[in-house]
Amino acid sequence: MTGRDASHTERPLLFLDVDGPLLPFGQDPQRAPRGTTPDARLAQLTFEVGRRLATLPCELIWATTWEEEANAEIAPRIGLPRLPVVSWPEPTDHHEREDQWFGLCWKTRTLVNWAGGHPFAWVDDEITDADKEWVAAHHSGRALLHHVESYRGLTDEDFTALDQWLRAL
Known part of the structure; x- marks a missing residue:
């Protein structure tokens, strides 16, 4: 079962x-500390980020612990419409142990199931090589797992890489 239905493109x-990707946090080892209050982080959001996301040739989906709050708090600040949201299932002991053993991000299995074999890109600061290997072995479609440094957020290079990968499909 996937999170997709007939209304999806x-x-x-x-x-x-x-x-991480939209709200950078933590310290860049090469720079001075930045404000980390929630208001300071939300103030970093711009319509330019939303515009750049909206021009990517894909269906945007929130894959965040913010869940529906992303539509209430983030989308309006960056000029995006309400987006579909991945709901995270309660972890099972079996999958949690297996995922820890493989070194997987806790989101990986759910996103592969949600995609249901359709091509997808995933932008996150928690992606590792273990996630990339697991997705390659368990997802029948093409996938790009794009790691973003949590202290840096999405950059011009990230947008270029995403755009090129999506347009090459």
Whole structure:
């Protein structure tokens, strides 16, 4: 079973995390500390980020612990419409142990199931090589797992890489 239904387009999916990619946090070892209050982080959001996301040739989907709050708090601040949201299931002991053993991000299995074999890109600060290997072995469609440094957020280079990958499908 997937999170997709008949109303979804057949465009590739882009699973988008909030904390890290859109709201950078933590310290860049090369720079001075930045404000980390919630208001300071939300103030970093711009319509330019939303415009750039909206021009990517894909269906944007929130893949964040913010869940529906991403539509209430993030989407309006960056000029995006309400987006579909991945709901996270309660972890099972079996899958949790297996995922820890493989070194997987807790989101990986759910996103692959949600995509249901359709091409997808995933932007997150928690992606590792283990996630990339697991997706390659368990997802029948094309996938781009794009790691973003949590302290940096999405950059011009990230948008270029995503756009090129999505347009090459």
